[in-house]
Amino acid sequence: MAHLLEVIDLEVKFGLRTGNLTAINGISFSLDKGGRLGLVGESGAGKSVTGFAIIKLISKPGFISAGRVLFNGQDLTSLSAEQMREIRGNHISMIFQDPMMTLNPVLTIGTQMVETLQAHRNITREAAQAIALKKLKKVQIPSPEKRLGQYPHEFSGGMRQRIVIAIALLTDPELIIADEPTTALDVTIQAEIMDLLQQLCEAQHTGLILITHDLGVVSQVTEKIAVMYAGKVVESGPTDLVVNSPQHPYTQGLIHALPGSLQPGTRLNQIPGMMPTLTDIPPGCAFNPRCALSDTICRQQEPPFVIVDSAKRKVACHMVKPNDKGGQP
């Protein structure tokens, strides 16, 4: 099966006064049609930048310095701004973290939905409104006819995120990039929204890239996972394998830090230290100062990808042996 999206050695840099800062350092991953991929990592690991890089909306002074983004076999990095606008919102949609902020406060949601459609299709207001209505029903907004004429402040947080999802679905895109779509919502609503998103993607065979730091959410929704650290993918593979038997010490640390497996009253596990700032990434493996297993080689050489689990999984760590079936390295 052909890949819907293939990111090959993508590199994003930010031009600063002191020189170029590498935010994304040669990452690669792929997504099948209708597949669901989770991008996981700490704040500042480059997850959101990756998302924006795919649709070429990195704000200045950032730029894509190397690599390719193949979408249905077409290289997005070589497209003009005009061609890119045709892709954005039409073939690839994006959902943001905070639904309070992503809707324009002075336009009714009907207007915002209609103009999205009219930006990409040559249709009348009435036809666009009919599509908007259908999508609002899909995301389970009660009495959508009435809701179309209302302003964002008349909705609750969960409702707004549903509307944002409805807007993302308007043009039946092939790929949705969801950048921490549930972080700003409370826990009960989070589960509802994630269920809804998963359902809709499955029903329409839409690809989904879920950017989050919440491993719990990722393990429920996605099929594949890519763990990012300091601008690099350190481990990638099928979600159940990565979550159940993490190979990279960083992934292990993340999974240990989940509170679910702990006895009440005990201290939460954490990974000691902080992620290095992008201006001074340590030589060798970027994770070595925080890693319990680090050795001299970790401080000297960047770890190559090690293929484990019969080619299903890739791990960038010196301490992982090829075809090591689960367990501790």
Next chain:
Amino acid sequence: MNRAWRQFKASYLLFSFKQDKTAIFSFVVLVALLITGLLAPLISPYNPYDPANIDIMNSELPPSWTEAGQTEFILGTDIQGRDLLSTMIYGLRLSILIGCGAVLLQGLLGVVVGLLAGYLGGKIDAVLMRIADIQLSFPYLMVAIFISAIFQIAFGIGRYEELAVPLLIVIIGLAEWPVYARTVRASVMGEKNKEYVEAARVIGLNRWHIMFRHVLPNTMTSVLVISTIQVANAIMSEAALSFLGLGMPVTKPSLGSLIRSGFEYIFSGSWWITLFPGVFLVLLVLVINLLGDWLRDVLNPKLYKG
């Protein structure tokens, strides 16, 4: 329409309006003045532009309640024998017309320039805002003197009478547009980094659409507030220009030119020609400013959110 009306009835704007006696008073007075001005031909006792109504023998008659006053001229007459009340009402109309027209022009220019400068940034921003700085560094009186001098030479003094209103609108409009440009630019720079702008870009809308449909409406609150104050300022500017003889001609006097024509005779005892138009002008500017203050308080997001 019906829905909009119901929303308006339930709005915070109306609620706070009803709470505020000053606002209600100002609003009533302003509406009364506006109606008086707009319906001038119906309301005023005489048509001051019609030479048939002017008799030089009636000149400088004091108000009707004084000893020498005549009942047909309630507020007396001016130096040419026109009924002062009628002239004032027609003058009020001109003042309002010029004030609103000038603000419309300022607003249009300033909003577009501010939006472009704020949203596009970079060199465009620098060039546009320097033009605004240069414009503000010219005193508007100087600009007015230049323009009207050039105009009077180019078209002759005869045509000046007809074209004085648009000319004043252009002069005052051009003098003050940077006020709008700066305000709009500042709020656009705040808005353009908000996520809904990013979301609009993700949707694939083009930048003009984002600028005018998404960012612009979000800056309208500040535009509305400065507009009220700018109308008052424009009316004052017009009065000042007219007082200096650069504004409306004596044959078609605005409030400012009436004050001026009366000022020449104030020491010979004809106080009413200056006083009544002056009171009218102060009242008009005062109620607009009071309403503007109230509006600023209501729309201030720091005081009220939602």
